[in-house]
Amino acid sequence: MDGLGGLASGQNAALVILAFLQADCGSSEYGKELLSLGKDFNLTRDINHNGPRQDDGDIECDGHLESDGHVSSSIAAALGDVEPSVELQWPRNRAEAADLQQIAEGLREIADQLEHNVVAEAVQNLSRNISASHSEQWKDHLRWEVDRVMRRGVGLEHLPQERVIVALTLTLVKGVCERAPRLLRNLFDSVLQCFSPARAR
Structure with a gap:
């Protein structure tokens, strides 16, 4: 994409989209959907390891802290509701990561400048249109609404x-x-298809 640097890569586009959508996340249900989506695309990681453990094989079931520092299953079960603290997995190349972060931040700044009433009306129109159609048509509804607002x-x-x-x-x-929030996954895929037409999903 001209002027958007490294977004030609599907992974980079997904990372920028997720970074944009995560900013100022207010709803816990929406936040859970974002977390799940990020995990599915391998774009996030638990930075303080307080999410559910994947390997409980070496934990005894007596409710004690193990000598290797792992929490036993009864304590782990009690902590299962604690939201993990996650961060996006930016590329290891610092320059590429900085470019993608700058793109996401620039997009958020532009979004902040859009008139509230224009966005509110467009969101309402888009919600109504996608509610009355199949997810295969959502990309078209999204493009149509963006074109309408831009015109x-x-x-x-x-x-x-x-x-x-x-x-x-x-x-x-x-x-x-x-x-x-339940619409996030399909809309995310629709946006990704708009930004990365060659991407097959």
């Missing part, structure tokens, strides 16, 4: 229009998913 004008003509379109698209997706 109407958002007052950001001084910014690169491709970035405004991406920011608007992600803002609409976030608005819909905050209202209906």
Whole structure:
């Protein structure tokens, strides 16, 4: 994509999209969907290891702290509801990671500049349209709504229009998913297809 650097890679596009959607996440249900999505795409990792353990084979079932520092199954079960603290897994190349973080931050800044009433109306229209259709059509509804808003004008003509379109698209997706978190996975896939047409899912 012109002007959006490393987003040609499906993994980089997914990382930037997830970074955008995670910013200022207010709803716990939406947050859980984001966490699940990030894990499924291998884009997040638990940085303080307080999520459910994967390997309980070497834990005794007597409810004690093991000598190797692992928590026994009864304590682990009690901590199962504790939300893990996660971070996105940016590329190891610091320059590439910094570029992707800068793209995500720039998109959030553009989204903040979009008029609230324009976004609120567009989110409502998009929600109504996707509720009345199959998920295969969601990408088309998303494109149509973004095009409608851009034709109407958002007052950001001084910014690169491709970035405004991406920011608007992600803002609409976030608005819909905050209202209906169960739609996140399909909308995420739709956006990823828009940004990475060659990606097969």
